[in-house]
Amino acid sequence: MAENGTTLFVGNLPFRASPEELSELFSQAGSVASVHIPTDRETGRSRGFGFVEMDASDEMEQAISMFNGYSLDGRALVVNQARAREERR
Numbered sequence: 001m002a003e004n005g006t007t008l009f010v011g012n013l014p015f016r017a018s019p020e021e022l023s024e025l026f027s028q029a030g031s032v033a034s035v036h037i038p039t040d041r042e043t044g045r046s047r048g049f050g051f052v053e054m055d056a057s058d059e060m061e062q063a064i065s066m067f068n069g070y071s072l073d074g075r076a077l078v079v080n081q082a083r084a085r086e087e088r089r
Contacts, residue, residue: 007051010052010077013046014073026063030060031059036050
């Protein structure tokens with residue numbers, strides 16, 4: 001996943017949401033470059049958040065305005081620009 005300023009953090013995902021479903025949803029705002037939904041190492045289940053990389057920053061802004069608070073399977077999505085992961089101590 002590139003850190004080029006066009007990656008979105010998508011929180012409060014339903015656990016059954018698939019990368020394909022997110023790609024289809026976010027493609028309404030523009031071209032989706034990639035989707036990643038981290039899974040728990042032990043259970044293989046979604047961790048309830050994901051990352052969507054858009055092709056352009058204006059498409060990323062459009063996706064935030066369209067999908068922050070959007071209800072997916074009864075869960076209000078939290079969508080904002082992804083920040084670099086902080087160092088763990």
